[in-house]
Amino acid sequence: MVSRPHGGRLVDRVAKDKARDRLVREVMEMPRIGVDSIMASDIANIAHGVYSPLEGFLTREDYLNVLAEGRLSDDVPWTIPIILDVAKEEIAGLREGDEVGLWVSGQPIAVLDIEEIYGWSRDEFAQQVFGTRDAGHPGVRLIAKRKDVLLGGKVLLLNDLPEPFTDVRLWPRETRVLFREKGWRTIAAFQTRNVPHLGHEYVQKAALTFVDGLFVNPLVGWKKVGDYRDEVIVAAYRVLIEHYYPRDSVVLSVLRTRMWYAGPREAIHHAIMRKNFGATHFIVGRDHAGVGDYYGPYDAWKIFEEYPDLGITPLFIREAFYCKKCGGMVNEKICPHSPENWIRISGTKIREAIRQGQRPPDTMMRPEVADVILRHPNPFIEVEELG
Template identity: 60%
Template sequence: MISKPHGGKLVKKLLSSREKEKILEEQNEFLKIKINYGNAIDIENIAYGVYSPLKGFLNNEDFQSVLDCMRLSNDIPWTIPIVLDLKNPSFKEGDEILLYYNDLPIARMCVEDIYTYNKKEFAQKIFKTTDLEHPGVSKIYKMEDYLVGGEIELLNELPNPFGRYTLRPEETRDLFKDRGWKRIVAFQTRNVPHRGHEYIQKVALTFVDGLFINPVLGKKKKGDYKDEVIIKAYDVLFKHYYPKNSAILATVRYEMRYAGPREAIHHAIMRKNFGCTHFIVGRDHAGVGDYYGPYEAWDLFKEFPDLGITPMFIYEAFYCKKCGEMVNAKICPHDGEYHIKISGTKLREMIINKEQPPEYMMRPEVYEVIKNFKNPFVE
């Protein structure tokens, strides 16, 4: 059965055309507050229910509960604070404000709470480190000193160059029903696909009705693949190697936190809201550097028996020269001397050096797509 939304109801914070028109006509009567790109994307995900049950940015009580307990104050599992940071707010609790990205009005917000927070505590509890080399920690220390909580209503989305690949939770749920899928497994990615990814996805697909591949688009760290590269690489893989009635490719705009195990839970909740019943938890899921153990996220899922989506723990795939195919440690009896791991770092090096990876590492069609980009990586 398609999963129920997290918290029981799919949030929808969209204004009618008439309401939107009225607010925009009266926008000069509102206090205008500038927000950053990440805030604007979070608003979009709140408005369309990707972050259900959130209806806005976290208030102080929920923020502290997420830090301390990995749950909202009403005990619903939630592991990543979705917050709006501002410098010296010139408004008070109960005010209505308009949030702008550049000159585009993004949302109306009813201010519920204005509070300060401890950046060191925020970083330590979410990322398990205060090392400024960690991109998530670095971002927290650059945040403003106040957090503002309250419900939002969407006025405008940011321009979306990949609109034809974008599906909202309401749409994916309808699509799954139309296809007769009751058990759907989601795969989150911020990379182009290699054979290890393909192996894991297809192993998972054998146990369910459909596969939902959901690449993350948006701001990423230096060295990650650009959005267009990821999309085109998956397009060609779908064209040649996936059954048309068993897999769906759709994107979601989201700013990676690189919070490892906590973010793995968050990613699962997002896909639960899309209607998925299962979620593939990868090796070092949402990790960066050596801050988290390779399977630390697997352990954290055990603390959330009430999550409402089933994690699928599939061992890392590698090529075995003796088996002559992609396998994993659970099914391959051969010694490590026969194993060739598919390293994302090694693949990047080969791509930079214009060297085609062997077919057991990456499909030739995928490499052809990547090599047509002058620089496929974020700078």
Template identity: 65%
Template sequence: MVSKPHGGRIVRRVASDKTRERILSEQNEYPRIYVEHGEAIDVENIAHGIYSPLTGFLTDEDYTSVLHHMRLSDDTPWTIPIVLDVSKPDFGEGDAVLLYHRNIPVARMHVEEIYRFDKREFAEKVFKTTDPTHPGVSRVNAMGKYLVGGEIELLNELENPFSDYTLRPVETRVLFRERGWKTIVAFQTRNVPHLGHEYVQKAALTFVDGLFINPVLGRKKSGDFRDEVIIKAYEALFQHYYPKDAAVLATVRYEMRYAGPREAIHHAIMRKNFGATHFIVGRDHAGVGDYYGPYEAWEIFDEFPDLGITPMFIREAFYCRKCGGMVNAKICNHDEEFRVRISGTKLRKMIAESKAPPEHMMRREVFEAIRGFENPFVE
């Protein structure tokens, strides 16, 4: 059956129309906190239950427990601190404040706690490094001195150009049940699909009822594929190479932390809340640089037998000239000279030069979908 929500229920923290109207009419009476895009996305993910069982930003007890034990204070598995930082609060505990992003009030927050935190400890525990060149560490170093914990109520959504592909956990759960899927494997991606991705997805689909492709949309670095390109590429793959009732494509907005193994658990929890029973874990899932071991993101799942979603560890795929198809090291015994590995860097270079990648690297229909964009990359 569709997995139970993490913590037992899908959280919904969206203000009713009447409450929203009243709050907005009184907005000048509230203290304000201006939040960055990533924090505004966290607000949405809390409000719509993607971060269930969280109802707001972490208080000190939960923050400390997550940092040191990778669990909330009630022992629920949780690995990434979802926190709101401020430099100098001009409000107190017990107050209600409004969270603004680009002058739009996105949520009301009931301030339960204001507390200091150690940035170095945060970085060491979550990212296993204090190297300021690590993108996650850099973000922590730029945070204010205080964290504010408390429940939120969503008032306004951020502009969403991909609303047609946006499904919330309450919606995906209904969809999976309507399709009669009892077992669902989720696949997270930030890239256009190549044959290696397709191999992994279909290998996992062999063992379950349905496949849930869940691209992460949001801030990207220069050279990454643009969000709309990823969507079009997957549309082409679905149209030509997936049975209609076997797979679902829906996006999620989320800012990567690049926390490696800890973030792999967090990603699994998010997909559990969507209703997935299984989750494909990449070899260096949510990694960056060489901060994490090649299989750390797999090994950490041994510490969470109570996670409530089954990880699937499928080895990296490559094309074998001797086998004549896509395989992995577990099922192919041929020497390295016969193995053609798919390089994301090479694929990007070919696409930038409008050269069609070989058929053992990328489907022609996917390439044509990408080529339909004048510039498919983030500048």
């Protein structure tokens, strides 16, 4: 059956009806803290239960426990600290117990009940979460730009963010209802920050063989330079599902959050979020959430051994490639032929072909998917932004 929410309860911190009307008026008189689009997405994910059991930004005890143990202070698995950073001058005069309005792009988004104000070490965060302090790591660069003080406390969402992908944007309460309506008892979730190639399709369909339905949940939000733009990823998945997947076997919905590129720790984080959407299984790829050579290709598989209480079943499916003798996509476990017959899928080669205005080989990517990408005037992120 659909999985239980992480921590046992699906969080709902969305202000409703009269309470919302009152807070919308009161927030105009509260002290204001501006947040960027990355933080605004975290607020929405807290409020709508994507980050269950979190009801707000981590207080000090939970923050330190997540860094040191990969768990909240009550021992619930949690590997990426969800924090709200502010500059000292932004909180001058504020005390623990105060309420503040959180604003993005000139509009109030939420109210924060400040439970704790505390300092943090960006170097410690980087070392514990990413396993490195090297500024060549995109997650380390992102954290280095964050501010000096952290605020912990519960949030109450007043307004949802504008959503460009309204027809493929579902919250956990909605996916759980949808999965039940479809009669799916087992659901495999797939995390991606890329457009789909044949290797992704192979992995997804291999998982679909063993479960009732597939939940394709591409990440839209902050990513590094060279990654695909959100609208390109969504368009590519739309056409792939339309042409190559059985009707009613797949649900496509975007997840608005940042990429951390934290390798093993982020694999657990990705699994927890999909558990909250109702998935019972989670596909863990080779070098999941990795970047460069900071992590071993199967480190993200090994970390799941530390979390037998995670409550979602990892699916470890080997990397796929095209075998000329087999005449299709296979992996090393099922292909008897020698490597000279293999055509490995290279994301770098796919990007090079696209940058030159050419279709990647049909042994790497579906032509319909390639054509969707090629129609976009600039499919890649060119400038690294904070939020």
